[in-house]
Amino acid sequence: MTGAEPHVARNYAPLPVTIASADGAWVTDADGRRYLDMLAGYSALNFGHRNPTLVGAAKDQLDRATLTSRAFRSDQLEPFAAALAELCKKDLVLPMNTGAEAVETGIKVARAWGYRVKRIPENRAKIIVAAGNFHGRTTTIVSFSDDADARDDFGPFMPGFVTVPFGDADALAEAIDDETAAVMIEPIQGEAGVVIPPEGYLKRVREITRERGVLFIADEIQSGLGRTGETFACAREGVVPDMYLLGKALGGGIVPVSAVVANDDVLGVIHPGEHGSTFGGNPLAAAVGHAVVDMLATGHWQERARALGEHLGEKLDALVGEGVTAVRIAGLWAGIDIDPSVGTGREISEKLMARGVLVKDTHGQTIRLAPPLTIRATELDWAVEQLEIVLKS
Template sequence: MTLTADHKRPTSADQPWSAAELIALDERWSTHNYHPLPVVIAEAEGAWVTDVDSRRYLDLLAGYSALNFGHRHPALIAAATEQLSRLTLTSRAFHHDQLGLFCRELAQLTGTDLVLPMNSGAEAVESALKVARKWAYRVKGVPDGTAEIVVAGSNFHGRTTTIISFSNDPLARNDFGPYTPGFAMARYGDIRALESVITDRTAAVLIEPIQGEAGVIVPPAGYLRDVRRICDEYNVLLIADEIQSGLARTGTLFALDHEGVRADLYTLGKALGGGILPVSAVVGSRAVLGVLKPGEHGSTFGGNPLACAVGRAVVRLLETGEYQERSRVLGKHLHRRLGELVGRGVAEVRGRGLWAGVEIAPGGPTARQVSESLMERGVLCKETQDTTLRVAPPLVITKEELDHGIDAIAGVLVGR
């Protein structure tokens, strides 16, 4: 069924919208800044989603880690529902009864002193950059207006104008200048390259412990420890972007934990909102976050009562260690089974925990084609770059469900 020229339905309003109609509406009325698979999801629970035609799919993407606890986790839905019945927003012009509790509980979970609540992950990164610059001027003594942040090549930290200014991805960067100055770039995983761009004006090193958008790239062993050592040696802050890699995704609370490294600031997001609403935060030491004074930074919705109530429920789930353990155990199984495909349509498998980048062998299908074939088999996944399939299921997935998804990947790439 097609839509009329003015895109009003030619049929009764009681008739359900078809997938084709809904996709046509998206194509007509929404800006084309995404390229989604042609599936229209209407319901979800746990690791499964259901489309408007009542077909079920296994979710192996989990909202890029925003759904670490699965779709509609009962504890998170209960916390949101209870808070919705009482109070949703006050703005930070007033105190409310959830903010202090959320900040204390998140700080205690992460072993930090202070919490700066925001909304999106990109806002958390922007906030950390501002804090690092002010720290450089007020504490380190960098001349005003000259502070630099060192970043890694092939990074992904969001899509604001400042953040894409230090991206080397043409798709994210081109045609959006002029760009924000004050950044230096070093090749990811190369500690000598990193040290070579550190100067007296360097305020911080901003880094992803695992680069997700670049293809789930894990740095060489010891690299993150060396980054910490260099930051200490040159009196530079270490900012860890754990928006995708954190909150149990890799089998530990933070991906940095695999090397026993602590950051001065962590940026958090995605899973912190439990798949219900955007919740992000910068967490870190009082010596660094304490440089902010009233009026210097803020957000109308940052730290709102509903966000704090959901965030507190997320913290309670993480405090048990259950999801870190699930990611560790099932992650070993995931990587073992995907590793069996190397040389059989797969060139390499990268990642940690329940997070894998499946590099498709040269001469094979594109990652987009693999994603489309998986969709036909009832499994939802997504490409990152042209040759990498990103696998990041909800941490509530069972071993049987995980095997179902891996079997589908093998069926597409190996033909079994």
């Protein structure tokens, strides 16, 4: 039963599969057919569908309290914030719900820091971003997007953003001036097709921002929390930004949880009444988020992503020249460029779905793989075998 959704607004074009249940790396549709989930909710399900530890944390909290609003304290928020701050090696956590909210919050904090600490003249603060970025689809965020689908017909746009090429540290340095408050980048661009910058780029960004007195904001909403084989993708180059933007996997695929994490000299610029969220940091979200942080603190999931990613990379590299033009992989996260003579990314995704593998296309010719970190090597092998069959067909 694939079924259309006549009463759902058409802001997505999903693959024609209707999922009714899920467990681990597998989902089952309404007709009982099973599929291997190689997308994992764009990394929101890093720990698999219905992870027992995370479901247990949610069930325990559901029996106690789910929402207090931030008008009152809850017994879950401070323990969660303390654990997340420790994971990030930072002082403070500002909890929100969605990734886009974390980005919006990061922008507000950076501007406040620019005015209150750096003393940028009023309404002149600028934030440097990278071409090809994807930070969300709010009206502020699409103001600095170069994706026509996200941007066209949604103006007028918010000023205060400067775009430079992704991976070009010299262009970034050239764009910084006395009115620059921050540089905000994805360490790896996920929506763009798992685009990995040149080696040394993140280190140069860190050096440049420190030398020039601007904040380095890392959007780790997709790349963070174990996906790339490190807790954060920035750690692949030993880099610690001034501010982390987190989301997706932080909620364990159960509830939306996001956060801005930074030291007190940055996040401390926000005062009561200047920013908030009724649901941000609610007890249920905090309980689940705390369980996620505890899982990551062991290092097990990061190591698993590294090992499985190496295994997957070897399998995918063998397909280059066999219907695949390029493979980019970081941990258990891959972008695969499909030869146009074979088909579009959407066509390959649909053919894989027919063979029991769920992936998603992006930018026409690319498919992305971001399976749960719970997946087995044999399951990865089977998925690549299905891709090879589809490419040859």
